[in-house]
Amino acid sequence: MQEQELKEKVGKNIKFFRFRRQLSQADLAEKAQISITSLSDIERGNNFPQAKTLCNLAQALDVEVWSFFRGEVTSDEQNLVLEHISEDFSKHINIAIDTVRKQYITYNGSK
Numbered sequence: 763m764q765e766q767e768l769k770e771k772v773g774k775n776i777k778f779f780r781f782r783r784q785l786s787q788a789d790l791a792e793k794a795q796i797s798i799t800s801l802s803d804i805e806r807g808n809n810f811p812q813a814k815t816l817c818n819l820a821q822a823l824d825v826e827v828w829s830f831f832r833g834e835v836t837s838d839e840q841n842l843v844l845e846h847i848s849e850d851f852s853k854h855i856n857i858a859i860d861t862v863r864k865q866y867i868t869y870n871g872s873k
Contacts, residue, residue: 770807793822
């Protein structure tokens, strides 16, 4: 495995666990005591975290450090989680749009 592949694998797995915990980058960065920029670079595979950062991230995500190094086993699981999050996000956006639309119609209808 090449260094870049390792960086990308670790970054994808950290992002997966962050999504699974439903944390924003800002939330995880704060919990792991790193900057949002650093976390973003790690998740994109641009930087490899130092040992202390790996430990902080694992603790913040409530996982073992070794789980960041798992191989392709995670990719199907990642896709399912991302799909679920996307569906939930879309559902909540549609509910919000419908609510605003109804309030707009009620407000304009009462004029």
